[in-house]
Amino acid sequence: MTEHSIFRKETRAAVAASSAVYERQPYFIRNYSRCRELLLTEKDPEGAAEAVRFGIMHARLLHLDCYLLPIVYIDWMLPELLKDLKKQGIPDTVIMESLRDIEIWIQSYRKYHQGQVGLDRIEWVFRSLAGKVQRFGSLQFEKVTYEFPFLVLENRQSGKLQAMAYPDLVADQDGYFAGTNARKSVSIVKTELEYREGNLHGYCADLKRGTLNVEEKASYCLENWEVKLVPGEEAVAVHIPEGADLSPDSIDASLHAAKSYYENSILICESWMLDPHLELILPQTSRVVNFMHRFYKIPVMADRPQILERVMGFDFTMDKLLQFPCTTSLQSALKKYLSEGNEMFTTAGFMPWNDNTTGRNTGL
Template sequence: MNNTFLFDTGLTDHHLALIKDRYNQVKELPLHRVLVEKSIVLLEEQDNKALFLLFDQGFKELGPLYPLVLMYAVYPSIVALYTHLGISDAVRQATLSDTGLWVKTYENQHRGLTGLDRYGWICRDLCAKVLRLGRLEFEQDPFRFPYSIYYDRQLMRYRAFAQDSLVCTDGGYIGNSSGSVTGAGSWSTTCSSDDTLLFAHEVDQGLGIISRTPIEIPLADLTNICTKDTLVLSVHIPEGEPLTPSLVDASFSLAQAMYSPTLFVCDSWLLDPELSLVLPPESNICHFMQRFKKFPVSFSTPQIYERVFGFGATQSDIEAWECTTSLQKKVQAHILGGGIFRTMGGYIPAPVGT
């Protein structure tokens, strides 16, 4: 099991020695035994939310290394689940390699101390709710954004409309994660329909903003593709390899073959159209961003801050940052010049390319 655990997770022999040492310290504890027994049951049920609570309890009561200890203790059950679901060893290894990335992040943030605090995400990997297929990760779940997406048969294109009562900024973005909007000129969306017409605010899917003026559209022209809670395939972008168009194309093809989704959906700093003002159009990031039809999403802090500069970075931190990469320098210069970055949502109709 040791070799499989290391190969799958991307951890090192040093990590394994730490984990086994801690395991020997806790293996007779009643709490550890209960957490292991319950985790095995929840893995069989693929209940990542309940599994998270167990990992969280272990982290809080037995320390930051314990989530890795618990993962090690139940690893045969993790492998058995993937096998039962017919998921290949290669996909399992690619998916669970997230563990090594997050352990490295923890070590960088805690002066070399080994631990894992992103177990909420890792539990989705352990339960095979998220799978890495090539460069990207995919997760089948309900559409959770306040929009309805249609295919307009007359115009032969996809269109997105905001749901009712969204509070928007003057520029057509929606409020932060608590729903509040600051600044003058805020307004709210309206959305209604009868037997023949839809009356709603359309989303500019190039800029990712909501039009302030609602319009009427004949329902007879529209095919409903997606509303809240429609099952879609969420796209996640792990750190690591470049987002080259060929790698991204290959990932979408693998996901299409495995899941046959209606829509691919993503929310990320990588979808922000503002990136086109700081990066060349032929860059991998711009190529990726331009694949998606965009819509605004709620957020507290732009995701680009943590992903480009580090977790916890604020705008004031970034303005004084000693930049070490070209992307940091470009983002910093844009912010100092008054530019605003946002986390952005978007979708791609499936199959990709249609």
């Protein structure tokens, strides 16, 4: 058992009890070696997570505590992980803040498994272990390929931002992608995007509502507007850890600290915390609402709103709504809002990332 401070006492005890059991099985030594190679040498957290899932299957076959296996593997490789992350030039404080995300997901697992120690968000955690996701203060940051189907434009004089939809997207009557929340489409609009004579013609996002403006098309002259972000380019994504301090000062400090590490000028995010409907269930002084206002909003396709699992619980379904026992004011407000037939939406967004970035940068 490695001595370190990223695990709680009960996690360390569970790992210590199971580690010797796994060490005695040659299969798990081989499986661990493959996982270690994928994570540390090949920097492939997705492949490493898949290798661990095979290990979990084998552990279940042997009636072992199978979801403790990923934590055992992490414990075994932790000294090498720390050296590798330092070699990447990541500051020690950022390394420790990033690794503490592991315990957050261990506690989440315990909540839904009668207090049992385990980890099932393996791929996400391995992205932190590989140095791909890094935590600076309140927020996590990750270099990603920008995939939202919108061109981000910036006015060359005012700095104002706009988003134009790629062609052949299907939106419903309210400007959400058809099928979002499994809602019925009364009518649909298929987007178009055309470039001719120095102008872009197409459908734009309503950056305040997080929908497509399906009522009319717009035109932007590229002499006056610069294309800042195109699908397929590198971007930096923002993630909000559970329990993060969302006070404006803490968010500003997090953005400022991370800015010195990344070169991108635009941040992207996809979260329930970007849904403009939060204003209808939370006070204007809410830290979540303040965070939401930092972003220009665009729609994203999601089968069900992320807020259901993140606020009500990962085992929540809408048929449990009326009997759901609320323990927080946000749960109570959300329950009332949904029981009245209203909807919430997972929403994507972007924001300029510069030295003047603040909670008022969108002007929305």
